[in-house]
Amino acid sequence: MSDILNHIEENPKRTKRLIGLEYEQLQQLIQNAERLHYDKQELLESKKVRIIAGGGGRKPKLSLKEQIILTLVYLRHLTTFELLGIQFGVSESTANDTFNYWLPILRELLPSSLIEQVKKNESDLMVVKEILTDYELIVDSYEQVRERPVDNKEQEKYYSGKACKHTFKSQIIILPDAKDIVDVVAGEPGPKSDITMFRENRDNFDPKQKFKGDLGYLGEDLIDTPIKTPRNGKLTIEQKKENKEFSSNRVFVEHRIRSVKIFRVVQERFRLNPKKYEQVILTICGVVRLRIGALILPAEIYAFT
Structure with missing residues (x-):
């Protein structure tokens, strides 16, 4: 677990300062983003023609929660991807790739207006x-x-x-x-x-x-x-x-x-x-709408762990 995610879980009241959202709002966003990620992966997998069984390859160093938080940390603090990689224990290119993967997912989840x-x-x-x-x-x-x-x-x-x-x-x-x-x-x-x-x-x-x-x-x-x-x-x-x-x-x-x-x-x-x-600004507006309570995301039954 990254230091930032560990810090958020130990100090939920500081989540808004670090990420820009309340802890409960971050929890809902992660749950919905994970669900959309799995839906996209399932659709992608259904279109593949496989010779060998799936599930191989190198496992990602970061959990889905950490990947989403990495993306939000970049939007909130505009650190370099090199420093972001150091903070999350991954390479600069991995931090960049992670951000570019999750940004469209957050954009899809969070209507800007x-x-x-x-x-x-x-x-x-x-x-x-x-x-x-x-x-x-x-x-x-x-x-x-x-x-x-x-x-x-x-x-x-x-x-x-x-x-x-x-x-x-x-x-x-x-x-x-x-x-x-x-x-x-x-x-x-x-x-x-x-x-x-x-x-x-x-x-x-x-x-x-x-x-x-x-x-x-x-x-x-x-x-x-x-x-x-x-x-x-x-x-x-x-x-x-x-x-x-x-x-x-x-x-x-x-x-x-x-x-x-x-x-x-x-x-x-x-x-x-x-x-x-445009994609970045509209995503931020969606995050702000979630922050001020104008946008309510569906709540899942499982806990944020």
Whole structure:
């Protein structure tokens, strides 16, 4: 058993700090991830044409629980795979392979948003869209620094004048009380404006849906924004008061983005293959939904041992 897994089992109250989830939530996630792993392995085995019996080969050094925790530790702390391998007693390449195997499984288990969770069932999706019109959803976006692209056209596409770096941009839409993430768009080029990003994806919602956003969305009829200070002018005391109240209602989206950025793979320079960016961010959003109780995974009857 790895030192990290042993530490978690001996100190379950520290699980949230180490992994980003409560101990019970981690337990449910591991149970569901293991079940999905076995289902995939069974399907894969059924398609094989064997000459000799299965079950041979070198056994993995890490248990399934340790492999899943290794993946979560990387997302939470963004350590190098070399150091991660040392922590779990495996090689750097094994740590890398383990992460790349379990990331898609976690992504499949954890829908990143309420819209994604119900979109497979058209009737459920329509009902959710209708219910959401009773709320004024809050929208915001953030940029994350990425590695400098090699291709010149890619460099131009992703170079953000605002950040003076090459960046990805993601958009998050939440419920007014931040109890759930309603929709996520991840991995757009950093220079893309907030309002363009919103307009490209607003078909995910009912045409009557209303939103609340910052001045980056000024000009979009569906989005309520604060009062902009006129050029060479000042806001009145009443206007400042309105903006302050507006900000206090909109700040919940900042809190939710902060919950996502608790995972350092979202906070720091993205070092993985850029093609994995969307998958990583959506997986993190799914983990956050599990963390805040918006997503409930099926519970198994066996214990976490």
